[in-house]
Amino acid sequence: MSTPPREIRLNAFAMHTITHQSPGLWRHPRDRSREFKRLPLWLDLARLLERGLFDGIFLADVLGPYDVFGGDARAAIRSGAQLPAHDPMLLVPAMATVTQHLGFGITASLSYEPPYLMARRFSTLDHLTDGRVGWNIVTGYLDSAARALGLDAQRAHDDRYAYAEEYMDAILALWRDSWAPDAVRADAQGYADPDRVQVITHRSPNLRMQALHLCEPSPQRIPVLYQAGSSSAGQAFAARHAECVFVSGPSASVIAPRVAKLRTALRAAGRDPAAVKVSALATAIVADTDAEARALLDDYRAHVDPEGALVLLSGWTGVDFAGIGLDDEVRFIASEAGRSAMENFTRADPSRAWSVREVAAHVGIGGAGPVFAGSAATVADAMEAFVDATGIDGFNLAYAVLPESFEQVVDLLVPELQARGRYKTAYTEGTLREKLLREEVLS
Amino acid sequence: MSTPPREIRLNAFAMHTITHQSPGLWRHPRDRSREFKRLPLWLDLARLLERGLFDGIFLADVLGPYDVFGGDARAAIRSGAQLPAHDPMLLVPAMATVTQHLGFGITASLSYEPPYLMARRFSTLDHLTDGRVGWNIVTGYLDSAARALGLDAQRAHDDRYAYAEEYMDAILALWRDSWAPDAVRADAQGYADPDRVQVITHRSPNLRMQALHLCEPSPQRIPVLYQAGSSSAGQAFAARHAECVFVSGPSASVIAPRVAKLRTALRAAGRDPAAVKVSALATAIVADTDAEARALLDDYRAHVDPEGALVLLSGWTGVDFAGIGLDDEVRFIASEAGRSAMENFTRADPSRAWSVREVAAHVGIGGAGPVFAGSAATVADAMEAFVDATGIDGFNLAYAVLPESFEQVVDLLVPELQARGRYKTAYTEGTLREKLLREEVLS
Numbered sequence A, B: 001m002s003t004p005p006r007e008i009r010l011n012a013f014a015m016h017t018i019t020h021q022s023p024g025l026w027r028h029p030r031d032r033s034r035e036f037k038r039l040p041l042w043l044d045l046a047r048l049l050e051r052g053l054f055d056g057i058f059l060a061d062v063l064g065p066y067d068v069f070g071g072d073a074r075a076a077i078r079s080g081a082q083l084p085a086h087d088p089m090l091l092v093p094a095m096a097t098v099t100q101h102l103g104f105g106i107t108a109s110l111s112y113e114p115p116y117l118m119a120r121r122f123s124t125l126d127h128l129t130d131g132r133v134g135w136n137i138v139t140g141y142l143d144s145a146a147r148a149l150g151l152d153a154q155r156a157h158d159d160r161y162a163y164a165e166e167y168m169d170a171i172l173a174l175w176r177d178s179w180a181p182d183a184v185r186a187d188a189q190g191y192a193d194p195d196r197v198q199v200i201t202h203r204s205p206n207l208r209m210q211a212l213h214l215c216e217p218s219p220q221r222i223p224v225l226y227q228a229g230s231s232s233a234g235q236a237f238a239a240r241h242a243e244c245v246f247v248s249g250p251s252a253s254v255i256a257p258r259v260a261k262l263r264t265a266l267r268a269a270g271r272d273p274a275a276v277k278v279s280a281l282a283t284a285i286v287a288d289t290d291a292e293a294r295a296l297l298d299d300y301r302a303h304v305d306p307e308g309a310l311v312l313l314s315g316w317t318g319v320d321f322a323g324i325g326l327d328d329e330v331r332f333i334a335s336e337a338g339r340s341a342m343e344n345f346t347r348a349d350p351s352r353a354w355s356v357r358e359v360a361a362h363v364g365i366g367g368a369g370p371v372f373a374g375s376a377a378t379v380a381d382a383m384e385a386f387v388d389a390t391g392i393d394g395f396n397l398a399y400a401v402l403p404e405s406f407e408q409v410v411d412l413l414v415p416e417l418q419a420r421g422r423y424k425t426a427y428t429e430g431t432l433r434e435k436l437l438r439e440e441v442l443s
Helices: A039-051 A074-079 A089-096 A115-128 A143-148 A157-177 A232-241 A252-268 A290-302 A306-317 A336-346 A356-363 A376-390 A404-419 A432-437 B039-051 B074-079 B089-096 B115-128 B143-148 B157-177 B232-241 B252-268 B290-302 B306-317 B336-346 B356-363 B376-390 B404-419 B432-437
Strands: A009-015 A056-060 A103-109 A133-138 A184-187 A190-192 A200-204 A207-211 A224-227 A244-247 A277-287 A371-375 A394-398 A424-426 B009-015 B056-060 B103-109 B133-138 B184-187 B190-192 B200-204 B207-211 B224-227 B244-247 B277-287 B371-375 B394-398 B424-426
Touching: A009 A039, A009 A277, A009 A404, A039 A056, A039 A089, A039 A404, A056 A089, A056 A133, A074 A306, A074 B190, A089 A103, A089 A115, A089 B089, A089 B115, A103 A115, A103 A224, A103 A432, A115 A133, A115 A157, A115 A207, A115 B089, A143 B207, A157 A200, A157 A207, A157 A232, A190 B074, A207 B143, A224 A232, A224 A432, A232 A252, A244 A252, A252 A277, A252 A376, A277 A290, A277 A376, A277 A404, A290 A371, A290 A376, A306 A336, A306 A356, A336 A356, A371 A376, A376 A404, A394 A404, B009 B039, B009 B277, B009 B404, B039 B056, B039 B089, B039 B404, B056 B089, B056 B133, B074 B306, B089 B103, B089 B115, B103 B115, B103 B224, B103 B432, B115 B133, B115 B157, B115 B207, B157 B200, B157 B207, B157 B232, B224 B232, B224 B432, B232 B252, B244 B252, B252 B277, B252 B376, B277 B290, B277 B376, B277 B404, B290 B371, B290 B376, B306 B336, B306 B356, B336 B356, B371 B376, B376 B404, B394 B404
Parallel strands: A009 A056, A009 A394, A056 A103, A103 A133, A133 A224, A224 A244, A244 A277, A277 A371, A277 A394, B009 B056, B009 B394, B056 B103, B103 B133, B133 B224, B224 B244, B244 B277, B277 B371, B277 B394
Antiparallel strands: A184 A190, A200 A207, B184 B190, B200 B207
């Protein structure tokens, strides 16, 4: 008996900003990113993604400008590279008004907000969305954010994860234990039963809290927990807490061992390795024919702002690429860290020489993930191969042009994947967690 | 030449909770408060208020349970007295999707959130609402909130206002000075001009910040600033910063001197006293006839939960009313603080003796403000007299039954006020601030 093909799940990857993963593309004549700060774009996008049966929209966030490139934020300001960075959470209630099933994965750093208030925000959203929220737990990685919040620099990496563990203890206790499932009575006795609501006391080296949770139990009680860190501490954290993990890298050969390592860590932590859904960053450029898709990709690449791409790359790697000429060959970059960071992306085609400009143009469409360009059949082939080679559950799809990139996926790619029996044909009912844990309806 | 009659402005006063100002009324058969945690109630309410040309909806908030009564939160939990208290800000983007003019006044405490993140939330909302947000600046008054956030108790009252001044310096600088009005270019040079975006450095005794504002300039740049404190420090703060002030008290004779004092303080601070809009808490019960309105009010009062009312009263006054019998006469209460707090409310009719239960039933509809019950003509008479006696600009209307109380106002009272030339007949265009500063269109 052959096992049925694995379902491929899709999430949209976006951010409340002018430039997320494709710097310069806001200048493309069909791109709507300039409307990022107002609601209509997001309502249209939410409706489109639900029509395409996406699991959810995943909203990235940063709390400071990318200021590694050139040592300040000037290039980020000029290129709009993830700056402005408006609050992502405030988009969700509006998108919830026009959808019934779409999930909302929201990035929020635990470094600067007490668990008591964070718990309230997520429980409030879980009620307002009828149980469709997820929390992408980050600890922050920008010194600029730490300075904005009154510190000289961020905590050291491993200290951030130690604090994150204390934080999770406190916030999970608020969600799980403060209100019993049947605490709300709304009967002749009163609204809630005082014997079923309790104060949570938390005392750990860096965190004190003595609190009732301010919200009554929400449909999911705890938002679906997402994690995206790739460090050892991040992976250990994910093995303990995450229900969804995002990975990013330029090719299946980079991703496969990370997924295997994560599944091993899950097993070691006593969890079912298959219970965690893993999504890989990717961008799909889909057209009626391969030739049209290639022409689209060439058009998009021509709109990339190379400096904006290097701003992001500098922020992600910590290497300042400002001093390096765009036409220099990557293999001759003097700094070993810089060369190594760049060469990671040349693995997309190791057979030829790459200039800095070419890496920037490559990274400039969809960031650190692969780009699948072609007809629906070609892209579906590539995705199936990627999924089968890596053991991921699906993709976190970045965009080149907003919302055109998602329109291509919904209108062309999704029907192709459905025809292959690798994509759901309807949402199942229930909360986001229930949708993620159940097998969806394949045709 | 006679001056035209003053326009009367209306705001709705609500909270993201089961019980705001009228404890026990969630049990009324027509009340929809039990739907407080989901979106449809709020979307319906926003549409209704905009149909009634309300200036805005004003969302209260507290960050902890009322635990003065009986020394713990049990009675607040049982009665649902402002507990649960879900996040108010997250309602606003959803209500913005179904309205074009309604303003949103959001209560947010500056004691527990850094100015950098608070500035981002409000700027994000100001963009998403096209310039319709206001911030009700509070410093918090509950020890339970402080403990939830890792402190032993809240800061002393005057220290809270000293910190508030430091905070305002920092957050206003982010809003005013970080991005020049023309910083966003979105042209061939790039998205924004690095020479027109600057880091704000703030160093004061209790606050350090070195930050770019994360948001580009929003329609209002600074949310309309609301203040509701009645202490000396609160009034001084209002005189410096507030554009709208909320006052509450049981009668015009209590309110009038407060308004006069505020206008004097504004003059002393070099500001136009008329530029600040003052709204008084009140509740309107409107029906076709006075007799029907009185019957409605009797029905509502029969649903009041007296213990819930005392929970709120204990929280507001700091006096624990748990040990006092509901049938005791107020004038015989042993504690002077308790007697004085109660007697404040018996001023509604000083000619007779009041029991604790009667005060609770009185406060239990609409809290500390007056209740105007009658036909539209009767209520309009009472409101006109109150406005003319106090110099306020309008009312912050609490509800007995949600949304029935607001339906009565929109369908019966507003047409009566319009016929008297004391209520606008259309919104003016523009942001919330522009609407508040301009005279509205009276018929």
